[in-house]
Amino acid sequence: MSSSQVKWDCSQCGYAPSDRRKYCSECHSMLTWACTASGRSGRYTHYYRHRDNCSYCTPELEEEKQHEMEEKQQQLQALDNKQRPWSEWRRTNASCIQHTGYDVEQVQELYSMCEEPLVNYCSHKDYRLTYSAATSYLSPMNMLVVTLWYLKHYHSERYISSELNLSQAAVNYLLSTVVDILHSCVYPELISIPTNLSSGKTPHGPQQHHKLIVDSTFIAIPEPYDS
Ligand SMILES: [Zn+2]
Ligand SMILES: [Zn+2]
Structure with a gap:
């Protein structure tokens, strides 16, 4: 479950939080991310744009969704x-x-x-x-x-x-x-x-092993219109 590729740290004091957050809990400056797989990095505010476009970070997005x-x-x-x-x-x-x-x-x-x-x-x-x-x-x-x-x-x-x-x-x-x-x-x-019904190659003999029971007392669900 851990989201591996992205490392967070503070460029001011070197603090490395284990979870994603916007500001450094030590010195309150904005944290930076580094995506090791793609070699990209940047400030917190650009992370989401990166994540949506980075093929290495997308799985994390899916997980979150x-x-x-x-x-x-x-x-x-x-x-x-x-x-x-x-x-x-x-x-x-x-x-x-x-x-x-x-x-x-x-x-x-x-x-x-x-x-x-x-x-x-x-x-x-x-x-x-x-x-x-x-x-x-x-x-x-x-x-x-x-x-x-x-x-x-x-x-x-x-x-x-x-x-x-x-x-x-x-x-x-x-x-x-x-x-x-x-x-x-x-x-x-x-x-x-x-699935082979549409191929046309299989002859359609009588269905010996299947029995279709139609209960006509039940109300049928109407076919939806294609929109
Ligand atoms: Zn800091
Ligand atoms: Zn990435």
Whole structure:
């Protein structure tokens, strides 16, 4: 995990801190960095520009981004269990099934299939801007269960927005986004097409070892429009 290439030190007093910081803790002058791999060096204020462009320092950037992502994920997860409606529906399987059509474990399994795009979506600045300051935004798990609820019961957007205290525009945006996410994450997991199907060389005989069960009572997820 240690970020190796870059050494920090103080050109005034020679102090070498072990972590990245702006000013020397001994003499308070601005620290300098030296990237041993690329042979470049400079003052603190130019470090970030270097890091973004240096192929040796980029892995560190990736690491940092991942760390940020994990932090966000933890914040959002904490919100998952506190926030309505999931905080209520998750208490019993009966309540969960009644609202979403799935028991708690199944919902969690679905969530794990599409967690990454949901978290990314929630972390996006535009997403939070669609909500007024007065209403909080929905956590990823809540986005998923609200969408499942909508797909199961076909509640109107107006009803959902009043139940959750969100604007109707936010609900509309949320539902269409999560349906797209479900389509792109869950659909391929359920229906896997053999890769050689398109080659045209394999004859398509009857599928002896596979059985496709179509349950037509369930509500299909609409195909998203390409934008
Ligand atoms: Zn110093
Ligand atoms: Zn570098």
